Amino acid sequence: MTAVIPAGVTTARDIVRPALEASLERLTPTMREVAAYHLGLAEAGTVAAGGAVPAGTASGVGGGKALRPALALLSVRAAGAPAERGVTAAVAVELVHNFSLLHDDIMDGDTERRHRATAWTVFGIPAAILAGDALLALAQDLLLEDGGPQGRWAARCLLAAVQRLISGQSADMEFEKRRSVSMDECLTMAGDKTAALMACACSIGAIFTGAPPSLAMSLADFGSHIGLAFQLVDDLLGIWGAPEVTGKPVWSDLRTRKKSLPVVAAMAGPPSADAASHQLCDLLGRPDPLTEDDLSHAAWLIEDAGGRRWAEEEATRQLEAACKCLASTPIPEDVHAELTEIARFIANRES
Numbered sequence: 001m002t003a004v005i006p007a008g009v010t011t012a013r014d015i016v017r018p019a020l021e022a023s024l025e026r027l028t029p030t031m032r033e034v035a036a037y038h039l040g041l042a043e044a045g046t047v048a049a050g051g052a053v054p055a056g057t058a059s060g061v062g063g064g065k066a067l068r069p070a071l072a073l074l075s076v077r078a079a080g081a082p083a084e085r086g087v088t089a090a091v092a093v094e095l096v097h098n099f100s101l102l103h104d105d106i107m108d109g110d111t112e113r114r115h116r117a118t119a120w121t122v123f124g125i126p127a128a129i130l131a132g133d134a135l136l137a138l139a140q141d142l143l144l145e146d147g148g149p150q151g152r153w154a155a156r157c158l159l160a161a162v163q164r165l166i167s168g169q170s171a172d173m174e175f176e177k178r179r180s181v182s183m184d185e186c187l188t189m190a191g192d193k194t195a196a197l198m199a200c201a202c203s204i205g206a207i208f209t210g211a212p213p214s215l216a217m218s219l220a221d222f223g224s225h226i227g228l229a230f231q232l233v234d235d236l237l238g239i240w241g242a243p244e245v246t247g248k249p250v251w252s253d254l255r256t257r258k259k260s261l262p263v264v265a266a267m268a269g270p271p272s273a274d275a276a277s278h279q280l281c282d283l284l285g286r287p288d289p290l291t292e293d294d295l296s297h298a299a300w301l302i303e304d305a306g307g308r309r310w311a312e313e314e315a316t317r318q319l320e321a322a323c324k325c326l327a328s329t330p331i332p333e334d335v336h337a338e339l340t341e342i343a344r345f346i347a348n349r350e351s
Helices: 007-024 029-038 067-078 083-108 119-123 125-146 148-175 183-208 213-240 261-267 271-284 292-304 307-327 333-348
Strands: none
Touching (some): 007 029, 007 083, 007 333, 067 213, 067 333, 083 125, 119 125, 183 261, 213 307, 213 333, 292 307, 307 333
16 A cells, blocks of 8 residues: 655645745756756756746656655744744755755666656766755755854754764765675664754754754654664665656665665574575675676565565664654644654655
């Protein structure tokens, strides 16, 4: 059964999109065109030099699912303020998220995202790198300009998340060259690469509106758990996801020999799975390119060694831990319900 995007996420996307589009007008024409295309706000060649992003030119509605902006707006409401007060923080988080995606697509050699050609394949690698850099700088500019003292704290929170994101991405790339990676190393990598920005998204709105630090910390803990659940599901989809849904080739993570969580769990499987674990290590450790048969066999070995089952169960455990965080956090009931709905969507999504 396909997970339905929560109504709160769709609402957040509608609230944030005008401010997101307006923020891009601060960029140079070249950077604006690359960023607007990547964000799903316009098709290539439709952003006029010196002009605004034209409405209705892209097949997507603001690109991805807008989970992080939705979480940022909910954290504002958790602090007792109207969601509109956190639009700047929500835009900043979305800009940073897409800065990372622009660079990730280049590093991973991905040619398709959200069922469209990736920005680097359309505009070239240098333009895509610079557009990512421009989005990162723009996010900080927005927070520092619009938030007073709270804006500075929010900017520092976002920068700390970016530093962890970079650390996690660096570790992820390093792992591809290593024959073995420990589960602790892999969990730390996932916590930095994905959970750090999710935790920031869940707390930055509260920080931006001057909420007590205890509330921001509780929301960040919730975000850390759903961020790990998100990465676990992402890793599962990176191996077994349906290409027509994910927009990526089947076994996409195995093609680059990613030491994702299901892979590392399989390699460190129980004694009963030693044979499959050793075969998997040997297969992914080969210097030669992997054939389609190799990829299919690797996916089967991961499943046979228990990697898939562990990742599915761990995603459920992280979801339960996130819900426990909310149970002890004093927030309005409707916000509690919407955060829980998003957490459950993350753990059950198919793309």
